[in-house]
Amino acid sequence: MFKVLITDRISDSGLRALYEHPLFTVDKQIGLSHLDLVSIIKHYDALIVRSQTEVTGEVIQQASRLQVIARAGVGVDNIDVKAATRKGIIVINAPGANTIAATEHTLAMLLAVARNLPQAHRITTEGEWNRGAFQGVELYRKTLGIIGMGKIGTEVAKRAKSFGMEVLGFDPYFTEERAAKLGIKKATLDEIAVFSDFITLHTPLTNATENLIDEAFLQKVKPGVRLINCARGGIIDEDALVAAVGEGRVAGAALDVFQTEPPTNQGLLGNPRIVMTPHLGASTVEAQEKVAEEVSTEIIEILEKKVIRHAVNMPQMTNEALQNLQPYLRLGEQIGQLVIQLLNDAPDKVEIDYYGDLIKEDTDLISRSMIKGLLTHHLGDSVNLINALHLLNEQGVPHTVRKNTKNKGFANYLEMTVHHGEESACIGATVLNGYGERIVKINQYRIDVKPERHLLFINHHDMPGIIGKVGALLGDQQINIGTMQVGRTDIGGNAIMVLTLDKPIYGNVLKELTAIEGLREAQLLEAK
Numbered sequence: 001m002f003k004v005l006i007t008d009r010i011s012d013s014g015l016r017a018l019y020e021h022p023l024f025t026v027d028k029q030i031g032l033s034h035l036d037l038v039s040i041i042k043h044y045d046a047l048i049v050r051s052q053t054e055v056t057g058e059v060i061q062q063a064s065r066l067q068v069i070a071r072a073g074v075g076v077d078n079i080d081v082k083a084a085t086r087k088g089i090i091v092i093n094a095p096g097a098n099t100i101a102a103t104e105h106t107l108a109m110l111l112a113v114a115r116n117l118p119q120a121h122r123i124t125t126e127g128e129w130n131r132g133a134f135q136g137v138e139l140y141r142k143t144l145g146i147i148g149m150g151k152i153g154t155e156v157a158k159r160a161k162s163f164g165m166e167v168l169g170f171d172p173y174f175t176e177e178r179a180a181k182l183g184i185k186k187a188t189l190d191e192i193a194v195f196s197d198f199i200t201l202h203t204p205l206t207n208a209t210e211n212l213i214d215e216a217f218l219q220k221v222k223p224g225v226r227l228i229n230c231a232r233g234g235i236i237d238e239d240a241l242v243a244a245v246g247e248g249r250v251a252g253a254a255l256d257v258f259q260t261e262p263p264t265n266q267g268l269l270g271n272p273r274i275v276m277t278p279h280l281g282a283s284t285v286e287a288q289e290k291v292a293e294e295v296s297t298e299i300i301e302i303l304e305k306k307v308i309r310h311a312v313n314m315p316q317m318t319n320e321a322l323q324n325l326q327p328y329l330r331l332g333e334q335i336g337q338l339v340i341q342l343l344n345d346a347p348d349k350v351e352i353d354y355y356g357d358l359i360k361e362d363t364d365l366i367s368r369s370m371i372k373g374l375l376t377h378h379l380g381d382s383v384n385l386i387n388a389l390h391l392l393n394e395q396g397v398p399h400t401v402r403k404n405t406k407n408k409g410f411a412n413y414l415e416m417t418v419h420h421g422e423e424s425a426c427i428g429a430t431v432l433n434g435y436g437e438r439i440v441k442i443n444q445y446r447i448d449v450k451p452e453r454h455l456l457f458i459n460h461h462d463m464p465g466i467i468g469k470v471g472a473l474l475g476d477q478q479i480n481i482g483t484m485q486v487g488r489t490d491i492g493g494n495a496i497m498v499l500t501l502d503k504p505i506y507g508n509v510l511k512e513l514t515a516i517e518g519l520r521e522a523q524l525l526e527a528k
């Protein structure tokens, strides 16, 4: 059974897949204290949160069986993703599931700040009839500056156009082509400041966006501008905003998110020119159902089928791309497991090379599989695709990944070389169309071996009779040979023999093998 803990308010109907799954139990404990979360997290395989629960390093430290932290939403700033990665815990989110909700909230805020709706509503419900105090401004023919042209920024742009607004977009990844397609203008941050009547923010909170809207920015704005922030608190310097509103440089602001939540800035609270909502951007029935559905499905896929789609701490890829990579992921892990046994020591340098069709692919996951296989030999099952790179770095082992254009004679080819001082070991492999995975190179020798669980690797002198003697010895021990391959550099020189065995062999057999004349070394290599 897999146990899932939910600590924020999440749509029950969206969680149906989890509730109805026979292998899952769901435990909802809304508003759990941090201390309580730290003490009970060890019982759970998955944790689902929104933006309220702080999933700190301390929580993660105690999460001995946790495999997935799911954010039923977009921003993962309340999760210590680095600590999760170190521990090999997958962090997933539901990008896109609340895009429309956040977009529509932004437009609601845009209209609210333009027409003073909340202020007018409040005094009208209090019984005052004052038609003169709340004259607003129109959106029609005004300029909207959008900072952050991702999913929400783009949807806001489309809707603003239907109001007859001129739209400017700023985003480091925004191109002239995309701007032309949307019928808006690509702008610089300064142009947004200088020309916009309304400015709306749609970036994540990063080092680059923290206090992006600060005193200096607010000095440049068109007098009377109105600001909307439904992205993240911290992008606007709240004290600078309060000052600019006080001076009238900024006519108003509409904020859904704050530097601290709930907000504590006294200049914001009760300010008649500032419209505030309590982080409601994603709070629609539809969005909450969708985020819950997405994370539930993905938790089931990860825990039951080991398929990962929206991990924040893993490369993103489509189902189809992941399917195509499967044979390479298996092969990569086996190569890693085998090559480290050939080296017989901890590596001090790792090299990964890709050739052929693989150079066009996103190979990050294959490299992670190889490193996972490699590290499992010394670090055991605590290594997974999430923490493999981190653990290698932590061991201080540099790794290089190269994509080579040279032709290796195979449609696709991958190679892993590990070093320890002067020693090195190398395995090269390919996936043959219709025939599956093959190891085609061990150190300097060309061979053709299907990777299997038990491989007997023999280093010998190329001379008549050795193959027969090895076969006879294994036969006497009732050890069945699946396949046998030999490779040599020169006739009568150094050679290797690789046999796939149906069961493992033990020390005494290896000792007897090495007693055969001309046989230098016999080693059992095991891959899971």
Ligand SMILES: NC(=O)c1ccc[n+]([C@@H]2O[C@H](COP(=O)([O-])OP(=O)(O)OC[C@H]3O[C@@H](n4cnc5c(N)ncnc54)[C@H](O)[C@@H]3O)[C@@H](O)[C@H]2O)c1
Pocket (backbone or CB within 6 Å): 074, 075, 096, 098, 099, 102, 147, 148, 149, 150, 151, 152, 153, 170, 171, 172, 173, 202, 203, 204, 205, 206, 208, 209, 230, 231, 232, 256, 257, 279, 280, 281, 282, 283
């Ligand atoms: N208020 C809410 O309830 C609510 C709901 C959903 C999303 N959000 C927040 O809204 C924001 C946007 O979400 P999204 O789904 O559109 O994300 P997204 O990843 O699709 O888009 C973010 C965009 O910001 C751009 N960006 C990053 N740094 C930038 C910078 N320095 N200057 C300009 N652009 C920059 C990125 O290039 C990207 O295009 C996120 O912070 C998200 O957490 C809030």
Ligand SMILES: O=C(O)[C@H](O)COP(=O)(O)O
Pocket (backbone or CB within 6 Å): 050, 051, 052, 072, 073, 074, 075, 076, 098, 279, 280, 281, 282, 283
């Ligand atoms: O990043 C998000 O998805 C939004 O900020 C929504 O947060 P919430 O799920 O806590 O409403």
